[in-house]
Amino acid sequence: xxxxxxxxxxxxxxxxxxxxxxxxxxxxxxxxxxxxxxxxxxxxxxxxxxxxxxxxxxxxxxxxxxxxxxxxxxxxxxxxxxxxxxxxxxxxxxxxxxxxxxxxxxxxxxxxxxxxxxxxxxxxxxxxxxxxxxxxxxxxxxxxxxxxxxxxxxxxxxxxxxxxxxxxxxxxxxxxxxxxxxxxxxxxxxxxxxxxxxxxxxxxxxxxxxxxxxxxxxxxxxxxxxxxxxxxxxxxxxxxxxxxxxxxxxxxxxxxxxxxxxxxxxxxxxxxxxxxxxxxxxxxxxxxxxxxxxxxxxxxxxxxxxxxxxxxxxxxxxxxxxxxxxxxxxxxxxxxxxxxxxxxxxxxxxxxxxxxxxxxxxxxxxxxxxxxxxxxxxxxxxxxxxxxxxxxxxxxxxxxxxxx
Ligand SMILES: Cc1cc2nc3c(=O)[nH]c(=O)nc-3n(C[C@H](O)[C@H](O)[C@H](O)COP(=O)(O)OP(=O)(O)OC[C@H]3O[C@@H](n4cnc5c(N)ncnc54)[C@H](O)[C@@H]3O)c2cc1C
Numbered sequence: 001x002x003x004x005x006x007x008x009x010x011x012x013x014x015x016x017x018x019x020x021x022x023x024x025x026x027x028x029x030x031x032x033x034x035x036x037x038x039x040x041x042x043x044x045x046x047x048x049x050x051x052x053x054x055x056x057x058x059x060x061x062x063x064x065x066x067x068x069x070x071x072x073x074x075x076x077x078x079x080x081x082x083x084x085x086x087x088x089x090x091x092x093x094x095x096x097x098x099x100x101x102x103x104x105x106x107x108x109x110x111x112x113x114x115x116x117x118x119x120x121x122x123x124x125x126x127x128x129x130x131x132x133x134x135x136x137x138x139x140x141x142x143x144x145x146x147x148x149x150x151x152x153x154x155x156x157x158x159x160x161x162x163x164x165x166x167x168x169x170x171x172x173x174x175x176x177x178x179x180x181x182x183x184x185x186x187x188x189x190x191x192x193x194x195x196x197x198x199x200x201x202x203x204x205x206x207x208x209x210x211x212x213x214x215x216x217x218x219x220x221x222x223x224x225x226x227x228x229x230x231x232x233x234x235x236x237x238x239x240x241x242x243x244x245x246x247x248x249x250x251x252x253x254x255x256x257x258x259x260x261x262x263x264x265x266x267x268x269x270x271x272x273x274x275x276x277x278x279x280x281x282x283x284x285x286x287x288x289x290x291x292x293x294x295x296x297x298x299x300x301x302x303x304x305x306x307x308x309x310x311x312x313x314x315x316x317x318x319x320x321x322x323x324x325x326x327x328x329x330x331x332x333x334x335x336x337x338x339x340x341x342x343x344x345x346x347x348x349x350x351x352x353x354x355x356x357x358x359x360x361x362x363x364x365x366x367x368x369x370x371x372x373x374x375x376x377x378x379x380x381x382x383x384x385x386x387x388x389x390x391x392x393x394x395x396x397x398x399x400x401x402x403x404x
Pocket of ligand 1: 042242377
């Protein structure tokens with residue numbers, strides 16, 4: 001089939017695009033053209049096997065599938081099986097490892113105590129009381145003046161929010177410089193809501209996620225995408241930028257676009273800004289380098305934020321070699337070619353609302369996904385969004401439903 005003949009065109013083979021293409025092919029029994037500018041399918045969830053160590057790794061950063069959404073969980077397990085991996089993170093502070101997010105083990109280890117769960121609240125309250133009035137920056141000479149005392153009224157920024165819960169010591173050890181490294185922004189200029197996303201537990205539960213289900217695809221994420229895109233009615237064009245072949249496509253085709261929304265409109269209102277990540281890969285001559293899949297490095301003096309060791313993502317696999325692969329993660333401003341995290345600023349929100357207004361005028365064009373919505377989505381949220389677009393926007397337009 002010539003590309004000009006497709007009535008369904010999907011831009012991007014990440015989760016959003018792949019799920020929608022799968023639905024169109026399997027449920028509507030219609031041909032779909034998937035256009036992908038990278039040389040592989042899977043978007044940022046892409047995984048591959050490292051040729052030197054034989055270890056499965058995630059090229060764009062460690063991805064843990066987790067969800068409490070039963071519809072999404074049932075959907076995704078129609079294509080693959082997950083292993084039993086449970087995400088547990090450690091944080092390395094002053095050369096000692098602490099369980100993270102902060103839980104009772106972290107607090108007891110940090111303060112050399114043996115508190116019981118019911119003693120934590122009073123202990124934290126007494127810490128906050130004793131630290132009241134102390135400077136959040138500990139008097140560092142490079143620090144700017146504090147935005148306000150942490151206890152004065154409701155917290156108005158990330159730092160106040162964190163200190164009102166954890167006190168100064170835990171905040172500075174595990175959050176302050178980590179946040180500065182990750183966002184290159186003073187935490188006093190970040191909204192309090194960002195801190196609220198991180199759990200704080202007064203028991204020994206060190207599972208990173210609260211969700212009902214989690215795991216890693218046993219055969220890797222790329223296998224999930226191969227299965228999603230397996231229908232012969234789906235044609236995937238790799239190494240192809242949509243904007244270079246747009247003029248060749250059918251004019252009234254239903255278009256699902258999961259690229260950047262500002263690019264779609266040729267940046268006419270200006271560019272949205274992003275943070276990106278750089279991964280420094282190293283093969284180590286040891287079977288196991290750090291004993292855990294992810295370790296955080298929250299101190300200012302260490303330039304990277306995390307070290308990933310993907311061998312630990314697959315406890316069910318027997319990696320017999322005596323080499324391992326690690327990735328040091330650095331956070332930096334995106335120069336426009338590798339967007340990862342949207343930045344919550346007023347300027348970006350203003351631009352986004354202009355682009356959204358334009359998008360709402362378009363007929364038969366659906367712009368979404370993390371780049372299209374300019375929103376951080378976990379994988380289960382992306383799948384949910386894709387199913388919603390299919391069911392509420394694409395399905396009602398057609399009467400030819402093929403039951404699977
Ligand atoms: C560092 C990091 C870690 C993460 N970890 C987790 C995790 O542990 N758990 C979790 O649930 N989620 C995690 N996520 C989120 C997860 O990556 C996203 O939910 C998911 O990738 C979103 O899929 P998408 O299809 O919207 O976007 P993408 O995966 O980015 O796919 C978009 C695709 O569109 C293509 N494209 C863009 N423009 C064009 C164009 N003009 N022409 C052709 N193709 C184009 C891109 O090349 C890309 O392949 C993480 C995200 C990041 C950044």
